[in-house]
Amino acid sequence: MAGLGLGITMIWFSVLVLIPLLAILIQASEGGWQAYWDALTSPQTAAALRLTVSQALLVTCVNVVMGTAIAWVLVRDRFWGKQFLEVVIDIPFALPTIVAGLVLLSLYGPSSPLGVDWANTRIAVFLAFLFVTLPFVVRTVQPVLLELEPEVEEAAASLGASRFTTFRTIILPALAPAITSGAALSFARGISEYGSLVLLSGNLPYSTEVASVRILSYVEGDKLTEAAAVASILLVVALIVIVLLDIISRRVARRG
Numbered sequence: 655m656a657g658l659g660l661g662i663t664m665i666w667f668s669v670l671v672l673i674p675l676l677a678i679l680i681q682a683s684e685g686g687w688q689a690y691w692d693a694l695t696s697p698q699t700a701a702a703l704r705l706t707v708s709q710a711l712l713v714t715c716v717n718v719v720m721g722t723a724i725a726w727v728l729v730r731d732r733f734w735g736k737q738f739l740e741v742v743i744d745i746p747f748a749l750p751t752i753v754a755g756l757v758l759l760s761l762y763g764p765s766s767p768l769g770v771d772w773a774n775t776r777i778a779v780f781l782a783f784l785f786v787t788l789p790f791v792v793r794t795v796q797p798v799l800l801e802l803e804p805e806v807e808e809a810a811a812s813l814g815a816s817r818f819t820t821f822r823t824i825i826l827p828a829l830a831p832a833i834t835s836g837a838a839l840s841f842a843r844g845i846s847e848y849g850s851l852v853l854l855s856g857n858l859p860y861s862t863e864v865a866s867v868r869i870l871s872y873v874e875g876d877k878l879t880e881a882a883a884v885a886s887i888l889l890v891v892a893l894i895v896i897v898l899l900d901i902i903s904r905r906v907a908r909r910g
Contacts, residue, residue, distance in 0.1 A: 692880065692883075693880055693883040693884050693887065694887070697860070698859050698860060698863070698868065699865075699868055699880075699884060701859070701860045701861075701863070702863045702864055702865045702867070702868040703865050703868075703884070703887065703888075705776065705779065705862070705863070705864055705865075706844075706845050706864045706865040706866070706888070707845060707865075707891055709776070709779050709780050709783055709844065709864075710783060710840075710841050710844030710845045711841065711895075712780065713780060713783040713784050713787055713840065713841075713844050714787070714837050714840045714841045714844065716784065717784075717787055717788065717790065717791045717836070717837065717840045718791060718833055718836075718837050718840075720791075721788070721790070721791025721792045721795065721833075721836060721840075722791060722795050722829065722833060724743070724792050725791070725792045725793075725795040725796040725799055726795075726799065728740065728792070728796060729796060729799040729800055730799070743788065743789050743792055743793075744789055744793075746785055746786050746787075746788055746789055747789055750849065751786065751847070751848065751849025751850045752849045752850070752852070752853070754782075754785055754786060754849065754850040755782065755849055755850040755851065755852060755853035755854055756853060758778070758781060758782055758785060758850060758853070758854045759773060759853045759854045762777075762778065762781060762854065763854065772854075773854055773855075773856060774854075774855065774856030774858060774861075774862060775855075775862065776861070776862060778851075778854040778855040778856070778862060779851060779855050779862055779864060781854070782847065782850040782851045782854055782855065783844040783847060785850060786843060786844075786847055786850050787839075787840040787843050787844055790836045790837075790839040790840040790843065791833060791836030791837060791840060792836070793836070794832045794833070794835045794836035794839070795829055795832045795833055795836060797832075798828060798829055798831075798832040799829070802825065802828055826906060827906055830902075830903045830906040831903050833903070834899040834900065834902060834903035835903075837899055838895065838896045838899050838900075841892065841895050841896075841899075842892050842896070845865065845866075845888050845891065845892060846866060846888070847864070847866065848864075848866040848867065848870070851864060851866075851867070852867070865884060865888055868884060869881045869884050869885055872884065
């Protein structure tokens with residue numbers, strides 16, 4: 655029975671993940687190393703990759719801090735409107751990305767009620783990434799916080815440990831796997847985002863064009879090999895970041 659379950663799992667995983675990934679790599683390899691070199695040395699593509707990766711990393715750092723703080727407030731504090739906040743946090747999961755883009759354009763575009771106009775700027779890319787990735791760290795850290803026993807923190811305090819020491823040696827090591835998992839999901843979602851960007855960022859070459867838009871431009875120009883090359887570069891970057899986050903998580907957990 656265990657073998658049957660494993661077989662079904664691997665077949666399902668292969669159909670949904672492994673085969674599509676292999677198809678991308680095979681498509682990219684048809685152009686050889688020259689396709690990768692052309693993608694990396696193309697000024698427009700290189701600018702799109704730099705913008706995408708840098709903004710995704712920046713948003714991930716913000717989410718690690720703010721997402722953990724929000725999860726802490728939701729678990730440890732009691733206040734009016736808590737249930738409403740719980741629902742609002744999941745809105746980026748529920749909204750179609752193009753609707754999210756329209757919401758962001760209404761809030762931060764030329765007709766903004768806040769009196770700002772960040773449309774067609776790099777700030778727009780940052781805001782779009784931040785909006786769609788907000789729930790990931792919150793929802794991965796929150797269940798772990800719920801499982802932590804307050805008695806352990808109370809015991810540390812009774813032994814003279816400061817709040818910072820208690821957080822660093824007890825709470826943070828327990829939260830590290832959840833934080834890094836949420837950070838990995840946040841980064842992966844960021845570098846792949848498209849729908850929420852198209853209305854607000856303007857997709858300006860060398861300025862606000864992200865990698866997903868560049869890939870679409872290649873596809874529309876019938877340059878599938880170049881599109882696959884850029885996609886495979888994003889895949890490698892995502893894998894590197896995920897591995898680094900896992901290493902950081904393990905070291906933090908061991909130090910605790």
